[in-house]
Amino acid sequence: MSSLRAALLALFAASVAMAAVMVALVVSSDHENAKEVTAVLGPFIGLSFCGTGIFAWTRRPHNRFGALMTAVGFAWFVAGLTQANDPWVYTLGVYLGPLYLVLVGHMLLAFPTGRLETTQARTLIALGYLDALLVQVPFFLLGGDISHPADAPRNAWALTDNPDGAQVFGAVSQLVAAGLIVWLAVQLVQKRRDASPPQRRVMAPVLWTGLALSAALVVAVLSQILGGAEPIATSPSVVSLIAFAALPWAFVVGLLRSRYSRAGAVGDLVERLNAQGIEGESLRDALADALGDKSLALAFWSRGSERYVDAHGQPFDLPPAAARDRAVTEIERESMPVAAIVHDAALLDEPGLVRAAGAAAALALENERLEAELKARVAELQVSRAKVIEVGMAERRALERNLHDGAQQRLVALSLQLGLAKTKLREDPEVAERILDGARRELASALEELRELARGIHPAILTDRGLAAALDALAGRAPVPVDVETVPEGRMPMPVEAVAYFVVSESLTNMAKYADAEYATVRVLRENGYAVVEIEDNGIGGADPSAGSGLRGLADRLAALDGRLEVDSPPGVGTTVRARIPCA
Amino acid sequence: MRVVLADDSVLLREGLAALLEGKDFDVVAQSGDAEDLLRKVGAHKPDVAIVDVRMPPTHTDEGLKAALEIRQRFPETGVLVLSAYVEETSALELLSDDAAGIGYLLKDRVSDVDRFTEAVRRVGDGGSALDPEVVSRLLGRRRREDPLAALSPREREVLGLMAEGRSNHAIADALVVTERAVEKHVTSIFTKLTLPPTVVDHRRVLAVLAYLQG
Numbered sequence: 001m002s003s004l005r006a007a008l009l010a011l012f013a014a015s016v017a018m019a020a021v022m023v024a025l026v027v028s029s030d031h032e033n034a035k036e037v038t039a040v041l042g043p044f045i046g047l048s049f050c051g052t053g054i055f056a057w058t059r060r061p062h063n064r065f066g067a068l069m070t071a072v073g074f075a076w077f078v079a080g081l082t083q084a085n086d087p088w089v090y091t092l093g094v095y096l097g098p099l100y101l102v103l104v105g106h107m108l109l110a111f112p113t114g115r116l117e118t119t120q121a122r123t124l125i126a127l128g129y130l131d132a133l134l135v136q137v138p139f140f141l142l143g144g145d146i147s148h149p150a151d152a153p154r155n156a157w158a159l160t161d162n163p164d165g166a167q168v169f170g171a172v173s174q175l176v177a178a179g180l181i182v183w184l185a186v187q188l189v190q191k192r193r194d195a196s197p198p199q200r201r202v203m204a205p206v207l208w209t210g211l212a213l214s215a216a217l218v219v220a221v222l223s224q225i226l227g228g229a230e231p232i233a234t235s236p237s238v239v240s241l242i243a244f245a246a247l248p249w250a251f252v253v254g255l256l257r258s259r260y261s262r263a264g265a266v267g268d269l270v271e272r273l274n275a276q277g278i279e280g281e282s283l284r285d286a287l288a289d290a291l292g293d294k295s296l297a298l299a300f301w302s303r304g305s306e307r308y309v310d311a312h313g314q315p316f317d318l319p320p321a322a323a324r325d326r327a328v329t330e331i332e333r334e335s336m337p338v339a340a341i342v343h344d345a346a347l348l349d350e351p352g353l354v355r356a357a358g359a360a361a362a363l364a365l366e367n368e369r370l371e372a373e374l375k376a377r378v379a380e381l382q383v384s385r386a387k388v389i390e391v392g393m394a395e396r397r398a399l400e401r402n403l404h405d406g407a408q409q410r411l412v413a414l415s416l417q418l419g420l421a422k423t424k425l426r427e428d429p430e431v432a433e434r435i436l437d438g439a440r441r442e443l444a445s446a447l448e449e450l451r452e453l454a455r456g457i458h459p460a461i462l463t464d465r466g467l468a469a470a471l472d473a474l475a476g477r478a479p480v481p482v483d484v485e486t487v488p489e490g491r492m493p494m495p496v497e498a499v500a501y502f503v504v505s506e507s508l509t510n511m512a513k514y515a516d517a518e519y520a521t522v523r524v525l526r527e528n529g530y531a532v533v534e535i536e537d538n539g540i541g542g543a544d545p546s547a548g549s550g551l552r553g554l555a556d557r558l559a560a561l562d563g564r565l566e567v568d569s570p571p572g573v574g575t576t577v578r579a580r581i582p583c584a
Numbered sequence: 585m586r587v588v589l590a591d592d593s594v595l596l597r598e599g600l601a602a603l604l605e606g607k608d609f610d611v612v613a614q615s616g617d618a619e620d621l622l623r624k625v626g627a628h629k630p631d632v633a634i635v636d637v638r639m640p641p642t643h644t645d646e647g648l649k650a651a652l653e654i655r656q657r658f659p660e661t662g663v664l665v666l667s668a669y670v671e672e673t674s675a676l677e678l679l680s681d682d683a684a685g686i687g688y689l690l691k692d693r694v695s696d697v698d699r700f701t702e703a704v705r706r707v708g709d710g711g712s713a714l715d716p717e718v719v720s721r722l723l724g725r726r727r728r729e730d731p732l733a734a735l736s737p738r739e740r741e742v743l744g745l746m747a748e749g750r751s752n753h754a755i756a757d758a759l760v761v762t763e764r765a766v767e768k769h770v771t772s773i774f775t776k777l778t779l780p781p782t783v784v785d786h787r788r789v790l791a792v793l794a795y796l797q798g
Contacts, residue, residue: 401643404638404668405593405643408668409593409595409596409668410595412596412668412691412692412694413593413595413596413599415692415694415695416596416599416600416603416694416695417599418695419603419694419695419696419697419700420599420602420603420606420697422697423606423697423698424606442595
């Protein structure tokens with residue numbers, strides 16, 4: 001048994017003892033007129049509060065509501081001290097008597113979280129405690145009259161005998177109390193209005209009972225102010241007493257009601273799902289109806305992009321785990337995530353409820369998920385298609401620039417030299433010969449540049465001799481030793497080979513530019529329907545795949561084939577570029 | 585004749601310089617970008633600046649902009665713009681206000697040394713030089729009720745050479761006819777196209793271009 005449970009058990013034992021004391025006081029009381037009724041009802045009410053309060057406390061140790069309810073029970077028992085014949089104990093009972101009413105107000109406003117959420121509520125309750133415990137003090141000290149009925153003990157705390165002066169404080173205290181109770185009623189109505197539907201279902205019985213209690217109390221207090229001069233606690237009206245006694249049971253009813261109706265709702269949901277093909281918005285609506293949460297939202301797990309998307313395939317951000325009013329319940333099927341239900345946090349008071357509804361709808365959710373995934377895929381393809389076009393355009397621009405600055409420029413120079421040579425041919429054949437020699441060198445360079453450019457567009461060796469030969473050629477031109485370890489025998493589809501080639505080519509170019517590596521290793525493997533291209537160097541690492549246009553371009557090219565690029569580049573260790581290209 | 589050269593390719597610059605010097609031009613300065621070019625033109629006040637269109641930093645049309653600026657700031661200096669490809673719009677932009685001292689040629693024209701140096705000299709002397717490619721494209725434009733159809737083949741040839749910026753004398757040389765014959769063709773062309781007669785070559789170019797532009 002945990003220490004909390006032990007403590008709560010002891011607390012319950014204490015409340016039973018208090019009930020026993022109350023019975024004893026009532027039985028031996030000289031001024032109680034309805035001994036039988038009071039001896040039964042008094043302990044019953046106190047134990048109702050303590051019992052349900054301690055029960056709620058055990059169920060939700062972190063929610064202060066149970067503690068508040070228990071406190072009301074104990075305050076009720078303390079109010080029972082007014083049954084005592086000893087004047088001092090009697091006076092203490094009269095003084096502390098109204099406290100249980102303030103505690104009830106506190107409990108009602110703090111329902112169901114156990115916290116006073118608004119400044120208004122906090123102010124109201126603070127004023128209540130002040131009124132009950134402080135404003136009353138002068139009433140007692142000035143010798144206020146508390147002997148009701150007439151044979152009850154006298155005020156044992158009177159320092160002087162000034163009943164009229166005391167009555168001023170008594171009246172003030174009662175007026176303030178009346179005002180506070182009206183305010184409380186307003187707050188309760190507001191609380192109901194602000195609650196989300198699922199919260200409202202749990203709260204309704206308690207709030208309605210609380211409203212009835214405050215109404216009865218206002219009537220009682222006002223009639224006292226107008227009619228007599230006794231503190232409110234000594235003779236609560238019958239109606240307010242009934243409403244008060246009903247509170248713990250209203251709490252239990254609220255709990256059962258929500259549980260019962262929710263169990264039924266899940267049953268309804270199953271029926272609704274079976275009866276009609278439910279999809280799209282109507283699936284969300286069905287779940288929202290079943291859980292009584294209109295704000296409910298659905299997100300679907302996209303296996304392709306490994307994130308949640310909405311029904312239209314657009315990325316969906318789940319509320320943060322720290323969000324107080326929204327909660328997320330993830331639904332799995334065959335231990336794969338299917339969907340996430342984003343709902344009112346109040347539904348978590350019912351552990352397993354959302355999960356049960358989600359499980360009931362799992363198949364429909366899975367269907368919905370497939371559709372959302374398809375839409376997400378289409379959106380992704382649109383983006384990647386646009387990127388491919390963009391890459392193509394960028395490559396064409398680069399090509400034009402290369403042609404313009406390279407070969408074209410050389411050919412113009414060449415034509416210039418030929419023109420010059422022609423003018424010199426007759427008058428100065430030696431000079432003409434020198435110019436022609438230069439022209440020949442120029443032509444050789446232009447040809448070399450054109451070859452280089454052509455290789456960049458599409459290496460002929462790749463078409464003619466395959467990936468292994470093409471990679472060997474690449475390795476041979478690299479500025480550091482490159483070891484081509486494995487390349488699968490036999491040809492792969494041309495687009496796969498081409499992308500693999502460019503992954504290696506771009507990676508080796510990057511390595512030569514930035515990595516400061518001593519050697520590199522290239523591997524191409526086929527595994528599980530993928531061609532895996534791996535380039536590993538022992539350079540300085542720290543490559544950022546999102547920074548360079550080269551690596552980004554590669555990623556875009558790969559995306560066109562549904563491939564993926566991973567760059568693992570811990571500083572000081574080296575860089576590994578790995579591309580996975582689907583290749584059946 | 586004093587020349588400033590601007591091209592970001594050293595190779596081409598040096599080649600051009602050698603070619604021009606062999607033809608008794610005085611290459612007073614060379615530069616690799618537009619900014620440097622403007623500075624050197626300001627310093628040397630050459631007769632002609634030969635400018636490549638594409639230069640650093642953006643490698644797009646720095647040369648064109650520099651040419652326009654030179655025309656504005658140093659009206660005494662002619663500008664010959666060289667380009668790897670020619671566009672009518674760029675040509676018309678260059679020649680729009682005043683064709684005096686403006687040339688626009690394909691880079692390839694350098695291989696015909698005599699014609700090229702002749703064009704440089706013409707621009708340096710305040711004339712104009714428009715690439716035959718541009719001219720033929722302007723002439724070749726399809727028009728409704730084409731007035732050019734009224735011209736004889738010879739007259740079309742003469743119109744093209746006029747548009748290139750050549751003088752009657754040069755046209756006569758090119759067509760191997762007498763200057764007198766050229767003058768007769770010119771008068772006939774102007775009459776057929778109802779153009780106001782002009783004597784000065786570069787004005788004639790503008791008139792013809794404006795006409796061809798339609």
